[in-house]
Amino acid sequence: MELIFSLIVNGLMLGSLYAMVSVGLTLIFGITKVINFAHGEFMMIGMMLTYIITTYLGIHPYLTLVFIVPLLFVLGILVQKYLIEPLRNSDEHVQIFATVGLSIAMINLVLMIAGSDNFNTPSSGMRHTLDLGLATVLTGQVVIMLCSIFMVGGLHLFLTRTQMGRAIRATAQNRNAAQLMGINVSRINMVTFGIGIACVGIAAVLLSPLYPVNAQTGQSFVLIAFVIVVMGGLGSITGAFFAALIIGLVDSFTGFYLGSSLKGVAVFGIFLMILIFRPSGLFGKARKLAHVS
Amino acid sequence: MLRMNNVSSGYGATTILHDVSLEVKKGEVVTIVGGNGAGKTTTLRTLSGLIDTSAGSITFKDEDITHLPAHQVVNRGITLIPEARQLFPEMTVLENIQMGAYRPAAKSRYEQRLEEVLALFPRVKERLHQQAESLSGGEQQMVAIARGMMACPELLIFDEPSLGLAPIVVSQVFDVVKKIAESGTTVLIVEQNVQQTLKVADRAYVIENGRIVMDGQAQELMGNDHIRKAYLGI
Ligand SMILES: Nc1ncnc2c1ncn2[C@@H]1O[C@H](COP(=O)(O)OP(=O)(O)OP(=O)(O)O)[C@@H](O)[C@H]1O
Numbered sequence: 001m002e003l004i005f006s007l008i009v010n011g012l013m014l015g016s017l018y019a020m021v022s023v024g025l026t027l028i029f030g031i032t033k034v035i036n037f038a039h040g041e042f043m044m045i046g047m048m049l050t051y052i053i054t055t056y057l058g059i060h061p062y063l064t065l066v067f068i069v070p071l072l073f074v075l076g077i078l079v080q081k082y083l084i085e086p087l088r089n090s091d092e093h094v095q096i097f098a099t100v101g102l103s104i105a106m107i108n109l110v111l112m113i114a115g116s117d118n119f120n121t122p123s124s125g126m127r128h129t130l131d132l133g134l135a136t137v138l139t140g141q142v143v144i145m146l147c148s149i150f151m152v153g154g155l156h157l158f159l160t161r162t163q164m165g166r167a168i169r170a171t172a173q174n175r176n177a178a179q180l181m182g183i184n185v186s187r188i189n190m191v192t193f194g195i196g197i198a199c200v201g202i203a204a205v206l207l208s209p210l211y212p213v214n215a216q217t218g219q220s221f222v223l224i225a226f227v228i229v230v231m232g233g234l235g236s237i238t239g240a241f242f243a244a245l246i247i248g249l250v251d252s253f254t255g256f257y258l259g260s261s262l263k264g265v266a267v268f269g270i271f272l273m274i275l276i277f278r279p280s281g282l283f284g285k286a287r288k289l290a291h292v293s
Numbered sequence: 294m295l296r297m298n299n300v301s302s303g304y305g306a307t308t309i310l311h312d313v314s315l316e317v318k319k320g321e322v323v324t325i326v327g328g329n330g331a332g333k334t335t336t337l338r339t340l341s342g343l344i345d346t347s348a349g350s351i352t353f354k355d356e357d358i359t360h361l362p363a364h365q366v367v368n369r370g371i372t373l374i375p376e377a378r379q380l381f382p383e384m385t386v387l388e389n390i391q392m393g394a395y396r397p398a399a400k401s402r403y404e405q406r407l408e409e410v411l412a413l414f415p416r417v418k419e420r421l422h423q424q425a426e427s428l429s430g431g432e433q434q435m436v437a438i439a440r441g442m443m444a445c446p447e448l449l450i451f452d453e454p455s456l457g458l459a460p461i462v463v464s465q466v467f468d469v470v471k472k473i474a475e476s477g478t479t480v481l482i483v484e485q486n487v488q489q490t491l492k493v494a495d496r497a498y499v500i501e502n503g504r505i506v507m508d509g510q511a512q513e514l515m516g517n518d519h520i521r522k523a524y525l526g527i
């Protein structure tokens with residue numbers, strides 16, 4: 001019983017980490033319809049920057065949020081403006097190649113500068129264990145769990161309650177009509193891309209005290225993130241959140257009972273089943289891709 | 294108020310409009326008549342900035358708007374209610390209507406305008422919290438018109454507002470168009486329902502194969518042989 005409980009808790013902790021990584025990806029896809037294959041690399045860059053800033057300034061890793069979130073927001077805007085937007089009228093495969101190209105370029109840039117070493121951001125107390133009675137967790141994991149809930153809730157409120165959020169949803173649902181309302185659609189796409197990348201920036205900072213980073217770190221997370229985005233119903237933020245928790249649980253249980261080498265088999269087995277039996281995602285009715293909630 | 298001077302435009306490499314000139318004066322109701330594929334929608338999309346003008350110019354209140362993108366055209370005071378309604382399907386009726394008042398000039402007048410607009414559409418008022426996609430076709434058209442009106446435009450453009458609606462609803466739509474015109478908004482309207490439209494309109498242009506082939510007072514055109522044969526089926 002204690003074991004099961006502990007597996008559940010750890011699964012949920014891992015799941016909320018996945019949720020943080022996936023939320024930005026699903027937002028960008030849901031609104032701008034761009035599949036951002038470089039999403040993981042933005043996270044890797046965020047983690048690298050966290051490492052650099054904490055090491056050289058000697059501040060708590062979480063404080064780097066103040067630099068990294070705005071920086072990645074702007075980076076996202078620039079990528080949308082100078083890479084994606086000019087390709088808007090070309091074939092969507094071209095956009096895919098563009099983000100894949102960006103991903104490879106970012107990885108190689110980091111390899112060139114920093115090599116393939118692992119960098120460990122100081123844990124600054126975030127690896128302390130907390131005893132929850134039936135399970136033990138790390139302080140940093142609890143922070144990630146709480147922040148992922150705030151992030152998903154905050155985005156939901158932003159999209160439904162603010163003028164900008166409504167304009168973002170309107171753009172996703174009918175681009176032409178949005179323009180006819182006076183919405184600057186290219187600006188909306190830039191802001192959305194910026195927010196999506198800023199979200200993965202938050203994930204990067206919170207993750208840094210717990211995991212080492214190297215040039216390939218983004219790759220290992222982004223694959224899972226894609227599984228989650230599809231499971232969650234392509235573009236649904238709450239869908240992605242719950243899908244992430246499920247994947248976290250699957251990961252935790254199969255890791256324990258089948259061994260970590262078979263975890264991937266289980267996760268991607270489930271992914272394939274969903275693609276075959278519920279291509280619109282676990283939670284979606286057969287919804288249009290524009291659905292964002 | 295609005296002038297198109299020798300405008301050509303199209304999609305990609307294909308030119309659809311050739312040398313189109315037309316004018317809408319303040320307070321008028323003007324209609325563009327033409328068969329399927331004649332270029333009516335293309336004319337309206339060019340006007341509203343959804344597609345770019347390749348030759349010629351467009352002015353609104355003596356200012357050049359030829360190459361403005363669509364969202365800036367809206368800010369100048371021109372709103373297009375597009376063909377086939379184009380609501381935001383997964384937003385509520387109220388959210389759709391709020392989006393209509395997105396431009397800054399409309400935001401400040403939101404409350405008052407909402408009341409005026411909903412007074413015209415009692416059925417819309419009853420359904421404010423329903424998803425737009427769950428409404429009937431007629432109700433959706435009313436929401437589309439209400440949403441367009443929320444922008445408080447000086448020139449309101451309709452593209453086939455009665456398309457696919459039952460006769461009773463069609464005459465409701467025309468009543469609304471009349472009321473909008475009477476309230477002082479200038480109207481440009483494209484309609485398949487040529488007879489009813491000519492009754493509401495002051496002037497009309499006839500477009501065929503992307504060219505304006507005829508124009509005149511709506512009354513006169515109703516008596517014109519070509520119009521009677523080709524568009525009124527008499
Ligand atoms: N998106 C598009 N891409 C390419 N060609 C188009 C596009 N939209 C319309 N056309 C072409 O432009 C021409 C004019 O079309 P338009 O929609 O302006 O006609 P219309 O007068 O509005 O007709 P209808 O009464 O059927 O609505 C047609 O030949 C059509 O095939």
Ligand SMILES: [Mg+2]
Nearest residue numbers: 333334335376
């Ligand atoms: Mg048309």
